[in-house]
Amino acid sequence: MQPVKHLIALLLFAIATTGLAAGNANAASFDDAQKEEIEQIVTDYLLENPDVIRQVFGKLREEDSKREQAARAERANRAKQALAENKDELLNAEDQIVFGNPDGDVTIVEFLDYNCGYCKQAFGSMLSLVESDKDLRFIVKEWPVLGPQSMEAALVAMAVTQEAPEKYWDFHKAMMTLRGTADKESALRVAEKLGLSRSKLEALYEDKSLIKPIEDNYRLAEALQLTGTPGFVVGDEVIPGFVPAQALQSKLESVRSCGSTTC
The missing domain is CATH 3.40.30.10 (Glutaredoxin)
Incomplete structure (x- = not known):
């Protein structure tokens, strides 16, 4: 299967699981076999393209770092005000x-x-x-x-x-x-x-x-x-x-x- 199809499958899986979590009626149209197939497609894609996982975790680490830097800056500002x-x-x-x-x-x-x-x-x-x-x-x-x-x-x-x-x-x-x-x-x-x-x-x-x-x-x-x-x-x-x-x-x-x- 081409990478584009893999990406589409990945999106479908995300939509499906999100819909199920939200109680979306359309998500219920996926039967067990279809859901297993989507999960397999996503798994195969990630195994064939490990860079995607690295990119995702890299992005998560980057966001965590930004949040921590912002939190440290906020603590430092509060500390400086308290010091004064x-x-x-x-x-x-x-x-x-x-x-x-x-x-x-x-x-x-x-x-x-x-x-x-x-x-x-x-x-x-x-x-x-x-x-x-x-x-x-x-x-x-x-x-x-x-x-x-x-x-x-x-x-x-x-x-x-x-x-x-x-x-x-x-x-x-x-x-x-x-x-x-x-x-x-x-x-x-x-x-x-x-x-x-x-x-x-x-x-x-x-x-x-x-x-x-x-x-x-x-x-x-x-x-x-x-x-x-x-x-x-x-x-x-x-x-x-x-x-x-x-x-x-x-x-x-x-x-x-x-x-x-x-x-």
């Missing part, structure tokens, strides 16, 4: 501890979880940047999204900020290099090694007000369209996921140069 609306809280929250230079000219904000492997992978980059860039502000947003144990560790971190804010950076470094699961007990052991009182931290741990900054971080992360840890904010850009030090450094330089991560 929440900038003061993001950068100057009450009782917020700033690492690096509190008066630095550029700020990196990181949303993290102490049980997040990618956060720990990113920590080396953050440590290098804080130590090498004397004009960098670095803000940690405790965002325990990986279960109850992560919440326990975050609450101990909040207790440390209340009891000994000057030791929070050392506590943070120790937690980010901790082996095993981060939870209340492991976080308390880290704090004890830094000379902090377990009993005082446990008393603070029970203070319900410690949950408020974490709840605020949840709200901010949701507004910024973050879906998991780590998540970064640099200048006017929200960056979901792990970012190498070199890429972050490039964005910092751009912000200093033109006020945006994309000059």
